[in-house]
Amino acid sequence: MDEILSLQVRCPAKVNLGLAVLGRRDDGFHDVETILAAISLGDNLTVRLADRLSLTVHGQPGIPTDRRNLVWRAAEAFAAAAGTSPGARIEISKHVPPGSGLGGGSSDAAGTLAALNRLHGDPLDRERLHGLAAGLGADVPFFLDGGIALAEGRGERLTRLGHKKIHIVLAFPQAAVSTAWAYKQLSAENFGKLPREEIEGWLSGGAAPPELPNAFTAKIIRSFQEIGRTLDVLRASGLKPVSLSGSGSCCFGVARDEKEAFGLARELESRGIASIPTEVLDKGVSMVENKIA
Known part of the structure; x- marks a missing residue:
């Protein structure tokens, strides 16, 4: 039987196709209703077993490579649940900007859980893996399955939704928004149903x-x-509907088709707005095995 040497993991970003905050809970968190959509922009992970846990990040300076990183905590959580050593060598090629509201860190954590489970022979079933993911963050369970899903509670209760083909243009203002800070700004006037x-x-x-x-x-x-100006530019370009992803800073608009998405992304780039055409995926994290005989 061939042995898996390492796994290449594709970790998609997400956008929120609408996000409502219902109110603040007694535990300090908030109840939400949001529709999450996995998209073709994403990070790439290489994961292999090792004597000790190590983390390397390429493409984005300043991202921590220790327990402050959710990927590190995901590896520790998996080891504790599966009764294995936390030893793994994990490399991340970052393409999803931090602080953009696209869930890059959560997706990377989901990819880490899925990869370690595979490398150790799948000791955890789907239910236990989702439970681990929920303990790491509200968005993490979504990325195990991806597609489009209604997320409720803190975001961990998921209902998969059918959908048509959707092409999206992402626009990145020169800003990074802390999710914790954003929640602190909310008051009762911002609460409501989706x-x-x-x-x-x-x-x-x-x-x-x-x-x-x-x-x-x-x-x-x-x-x-x-961010407000970027949303206005997207509206004026003809994209519809337009919204903020998560708590920002990434803004996005829906194009009629792939041709329009690529054309409008180029137009926005020519105006000095960093933009990426993307599309909604039917899957979450995905893996390719590198084997030795």
Whole structure:
């Protein structure tokens, strides 16, 4: 039987196709309703077993490579749950900007859990793996399966949704937003329900809503004017609907097709706005095995 030498893991980013905060819970967290969509932009991980745990990050300076990184904590959590050594050599090629609201760190953590489980012979079943993921962060379980899903509670209760082909243009203002800071800015006036029927109808092929509501938008654009300007530029370009992903800073708009997405991304780049055309995926983290006989 061939032995797995290492795993190449693709860890997709996500956008929020609408985000509502219902209120603050007694435990200090918030209940949310949001529709998460995995997209083709993502980070790449290489994971192999080793005598000790080590982490290397390429492509983004300043990202911690110790326990401050969620990937490190994911490796420790897996080892504790599976009764194995935490030893692994993990390399991350970062393409998802931190502080953008695209869930790059959460996806990398999900990819780490899935890879270590595979390398150790799948000791944890799907339920236990999802439980570990939920303990690491609200978005982490979503990335194990990806696609489009309604997320409730803290974001860990997931309901998979069907959808049509969706092409998205991402736009990156020169800003980074802390999720913890963003939640602290919210008050009762920002709480409300997600218009799920309208959004789910669009995902099934109906008319596109003019906006995908996001509970953070009003507070964020008051503190980060460039984010507000970027949203205005996306609206003026003809993309529809337009929204903020997570608590920002990434803004996005939905294009009619792939050709429009690439054309508008080039146009935005020519105006000095960093942009990437992308599309919604039907999967979450995915792995390719490197084997030796």
